[in-house]
Amino acid sequence: MDSNWRSTPVEVREGIRYLSAHFYPEGMMSRWSELKKLSFNAAKMIKLYSLQQVIEELEHFDFFKEYFKEEPLKDVKLPPSYIELFDGLIQDFKTANWKDNVATRFHMITEGVLATVGLKILNETSKKYGLNKFNEGIRAIIEDEARHVNFGFSLIENKEYAIKRIEELFPLAVRIVKEGKEKIEPMGYNVDELIGLMEDLKRARIEKISSLSK
Ligand SMILES: [Fe+2]
Numbered sequence: 001m002d003s004n005w006r007s008t009p010v011e012v013r014e015g016i017r018y019l020s021a022h023f024y025p026e027g028m029m030s031r032w033s034e035l036k037k038l039s040f041n042a043a044k045m046i047k048l049y050s051l052q053q054v055i056e057e058l059e060h061f062d063f064f065k066e067y068f069k070e071e072p073l074k075d076v077k078l079p080p081s082y083i084e085l086f087d088g089l090i091q092d093f094k095t096a097n098w099k100d101n102v103a104t105r106f107h108m109i110t111e112g113v114l115a116t117v118g119l120k121i122l123n124e125t126s127k128k129y130g131l132n133k134f135n136e137g138i139r140a141i142i143e144d145e146a147r148h149v150n151f152g153f154s155l156i157e158n159k160e161y162a163i164k165r166i167e168e169l170f171p172l173a174v175r176i177v178k179e180g181k182e183k184i185e186p187m188g189y190n191v192d193e194l195i196g197l198m199e200d201l202k203r204a205r206i207e208k209i210s211s212l213s214k
């Protein structure tokens, strides 16, 4: 934790904690234990960068866990839409076309849209308030996540299906941001503008999928 954490405005601290809990949902880690097993099994089948990605995700958990050691994130309440997104991921791993399903829900929507926006807010806010240790950790995660999204494109087998599914899942991602309005807007962000940014990111991901030679 940064030495100036406690002198940072309370609404900023609350917003940072709220968004951080989306990256490290400490209060629902029991749900993650099944996901962890599924992720490792999938990574063994995929090989390539996949195992490295799972390891990096666990390191991201550790960063937030360590940073908020004195103010654990387990009390942060996450919106129902967030839980829906992740429960859906467990189901996705169990489907026949799980590569397309996981790549769309996790790599494209969760990492490529939601996490990209969340990390941008965390990066800008921690920089603005001189939370240097936190900022350093967030910037490292941003670099990892860019690789994760790129890796996700290589998992896609059926382009048309993937594009259709990204469009189907997008409203759920929007709901997650809308349900966080009370925590996000006091940090100096407008939820409607963030949704605009999410639309841009979604469009860019879809354009890249369309251009894949598969
Ligand atoms: Fe991550």
Ligand SMILES: [Fe+2]
Pocket: 057, 111, 144, 145, 148
């Ligand atoms: Fe990631």
